[in-house]
Amino acid sequence: MSLASERVKPGASGKPTLYKRIRLDIETRILTGEWPPGHRIPFEHQLMARYRCSRMTVNKALSELAQADLIERRRRAGSFVRRPQHLSAVLKIADMRAEITALGRSYGYQLIDCRRRTATAADRARLGVSTAGKVIAIACRHSADNVPFAVEDRLIDLSTVPEAATADFAREPPGSWLLHHVPWTEAEHTISAVVADDRTAKALGIAVGAPCLVIDRYTWRSARTVTAVRLHYPGETHRLVARFKGG
Amino acid sequence: MSLASERVKPGASGKPTLYKRIRLDIETRILTGEWPPGHRIPFEHQLMARYRCSRMTVNKALSELAQADLIERRRRAGSFVRRPQHLSAVLKIADMRAEITALGRSYGYQLIDCRRRTATAADRARLGVSTAGKVIAIACRHSADNVPFAVEDRLIDLSTVPEAATADFAREPPGSWLLHHVPWTEAEHTISAVVADDRTAKALGIAVGAPCLVIDRYTWRSARTVTAVRLHYPGETHRLVARFKGG
DNA sequence: TTGACTTATATGTCTAGACATATAATCGTG
DNA sequence: CACGATTATATGTCTAGACATATAAGTCAA
Structure with missing residues (x-):
């Protein structure tokens, strides 16, 4: 040997x-x-x-x-x-349709409201931009097996994504459309918990005061804001699960 | 050329x-x-x-x-x-003390309850084990600048981590102790939202019915369960934030 | 047709070099 | 002592090979 x-x-x-x-x-x-x-x-x-x-x-x-x-x-x-990182969450950007169909459930989508407007002060604050360009504001709902799964409240910056003006968000969810038309370079997620207010409770079919998981996601493409979205999930039934390996 | x-x-x-x-x-x-x-x-x-x-x-x-x-x-x-992954969260395992001191706040720790016992049926179910070995059940609270930050409810499997029997959890938080004594190979996190019950509300100093962010974490070392922990954060004030790059 | 065997091939890992580049450490100078 | 120039060095990237290994695809016999 x-x-x-x-x-x-x-x-x-x-x-x-x-x-x-x-x-x-x-x-x-x-x-x-x-x-x-x-x-x-x-x-x-x-x-x-x-x-x-x-x-x-x-x-x-x-x-x-x-x-x-x-x-x-x-x-x-x-x-x-390195020092141990803070408890930090990384949520992959994914398509709600894919998320639901991957669970083996049928996907449903309802557009609640969609309007195009010049960015208000509140819109600009939310998108983190200073100039008053055009935006699209969308409210919609995703459902799984005809049960409300999440409600979405979204703002798209048209000065970053002018093509969005021609998209038909009654047919295609804005998340899917953006994922397939706009490459993102950076994103930020915030997860928090709230109790359902009247409007959210109605849209999700849950009781006022019931817990909701809230995910806020901001997406940028090379230093320009693309979109800001807030998702409300019914907290009693929805869970974010992740399993991962250390080896 | x-x-x-x-x-x-x-x-x-x-x-x-x-x-x-x-x-x-x-x-x-x-x-x-x-x-x-x-x-x-x-x-x-x-x-x-x-x-x-x-x-x-x-x-x-x-x-x-x-x-x-x-x-x-x-x-x-x-x-x-690959198909886009489900919306999935990856939370790095970190020390609560490090998390709080990294925010520039002073860390405080109070042990509420710590008992050693033979695993009950509920303990076995929670840890996902079938044999009835010894476990340690711990309830404790972490605070930042003397304000309650999170309450922790933990189970440690002594058959996987016998050294834990000699640890002083009145002095050292169990999360820190485990992080420094037990290498983990796999972990699973679940994030959900609930409303505070009486006991949780009292421990966190919030109102009953206020929203709470709940993180359940299971940790394994090469197919053996190490620990199961549930953390309650006050949802109004606590947020999980993550920023990440796509390039 | 089906199951067992063989083969081709794309990925998985590894080597022993090479040069590029950022920067800690040293040296000189004012 | 302070500061700028130089040097040494550890990492960053890359090459042109090599053999290992899992497996899709093809082959052949029952």
Whole structure:
């Protein structure tokens, strides 16, 4: 048996691949606190020696850890364990139709109100713009198996998305239309809880005072506001669920 | 000028690097709908030809897109645009103390109740285990600047984390202790909205019937349940915010 | 037609180099 | 001592190969 055979070979003995093992090793040390925030991770060339592999392999492991925000990489200085992030939510932008049909339920859509107007002061504040261009204000409802699923209250900035003026939002939900016509570069989500007011309760078919989950989403395309949307979900029945892996 | 100079060089003209450009190109086509869900992305060797680069470069771009769940890669078959994910939330596991101090507020912690017992049927159901081992049940409160921030109701499976029996949860919040002593491999979050019941209202110092944001978190370590925790936040004042980039 | 075997192929991982680039550390100078 | 120039170094990206592996597709026999 040659000396080289001591090296961990890919796929050897059913184990995960080498770069995954390196990643998991480091991740474990971080999550157990053995390497606390601020700790400098061994340099790539040190990890090369420790795992007897090439730099690209340790680089792949470290890059993925950096992508996951577990470590921070600084040229010339090295890689450092980051402070744990705040409790933060990341909600993927998705189409309500896709969301509902993926649950195996039939999708329904009703346009409640759609009007085009010059942005009011309130509109400008909500969109975070200072100039008074045209906007479209939309109120609509999404339902699953003919039961109200969410009500949507949306503002679209026509100066960013002029094509939206020609879209038929009676036929197509604005979320779907935007997702298919406007690439977004940045988004912000805020999740909160409220109790249903009269109008929301009526639209969702729930009691006034019942809990609602509220999601506010702002979307930008290269520093220009695209749209601001507020979604009300009935809190008793709707849940946001996410499962994810740490390895 | 040589033929090779036609190739996009790293750092040329202040542009992003090549693999990032490839990633952005593909991402844009997906997000605009030009490549709909199910569409097969050009094979790596085709992208090599199109961008005149090595396979490792396109592989890095595609790997990152796969990590972001935008595409799915299947051996021998190719890479495919994934259906948009459901509206799903990813909440990073973080320490409540870190979360509050990061907001520039002082952290406070009060243990309300802590008892060790053999798992009841309800405990087993909540933890998703079938055997009746020992558990620790904890109720506590986190506050920011002496104002209640969240109440926590937690169950720890002692058969997975026997060391927890010796921890002093009157001194250290169980979330912090676990984060520093137990590496997790998987987690699941559920966000919902409820109205405060009597006990919750009293602990949070809000009115009965006021909206609350509820986060349920389950944590596993390699197929064994570690802990189940339910957090109640006052919905009027607390918000989960996340900002993220699409490029 | 169906099931078992074979083959072709796209992705998954890895190597041993290379040059680019940001920046911490050092050195010199006013 | 303060500040600007230089240097060393760790990361960032890339190449042109290699072999491993899962699997779609084709082949052949029962």
